[in-house]
Amino acid sequence: MTLTTRARCAWIIAAAMISPAGASEPYVTVDRPGAQRQMVADPALLAAVAAGAPVPVDSTIAMTSGDLIFYLRRGIDGWRFGTTIAGRPLGPGIDDRSCAFCHARASDRGGVFTWPSLVRRAKGGAPEHITCAQAGRTPCAPATYQEGSTGAPGPGHSPPR
Numbered sequence: 001m002t003l004t005t006r007a008r009c010a011w012i013i014a015a016a017m018i019s020p021a022g023a024s025e026p027y028v029t030v031d032r033p034g035a036q037r038q039m040v041a042d043p044a045l046l047a048a049v050a051a052g053a054p055v056p057v058d059s060t061i062a063m064t065s066g067d068l069i070f071y072l073r074r075g076i077d078g079w080r081f082g083t084t085i086a087g088r089p090l091g092p093g094i095d096d097r098s099c100a101f102c103h104a105r106a107s108d109r110g111g112v113f114t115w116p117s118l119v120r121r122a123k124g125g126a127p128e129h130i131t132c133a134q135a136g137r138t139p140c141a142p143a144t145y146q147e148g149s150t151g152a153p154g155p156g157h158s159p160p161r
Helices: 005-018 043-051 097-109 115-122 142-147
Strands: 025-032 035-041 060-065 068-075 078-085 128-131
Touching: 025 043, 025 115, 035 043, 035 115, 043 115, 078 097, 097 115, 097 142, 115 128, 115 142, 128 142
Parallel strands: 025 128
Antiparallel strands: 025 035, 035 060, 060 068, 068 078
């Protein structure tokens, strides 16, 4: 699936929203049946992961899907979740039980499904492109993210707790 102009615009807006300087880094694109999602992370998060340090409070990961931007923002007590439309500001995030319930399936990755891809990007790897056979919002199999686009496991880093 090619990146549509509309999706590209949403990705650019998401990158600018989580880092006002626009310095957010894309780290993975996930193709699903009928959808493509791009993930970006803020520079402070990538630097902490690269250094093996704890995830800083207020770090943000954003995922675009069409005009929607879903995001995780690190709070003192863990990830908070949010959704907005491209062009609207990100809020502080909420303690959304449906998001938290689903992300609990990635508890071995600190609640971040794409954590292995984020680690590889933080340690100098290129943004990855992954294909997931699951449609909709059903999580991909963990192995999908372990191998990334290179086919080889990346270097480890402890997921956030």
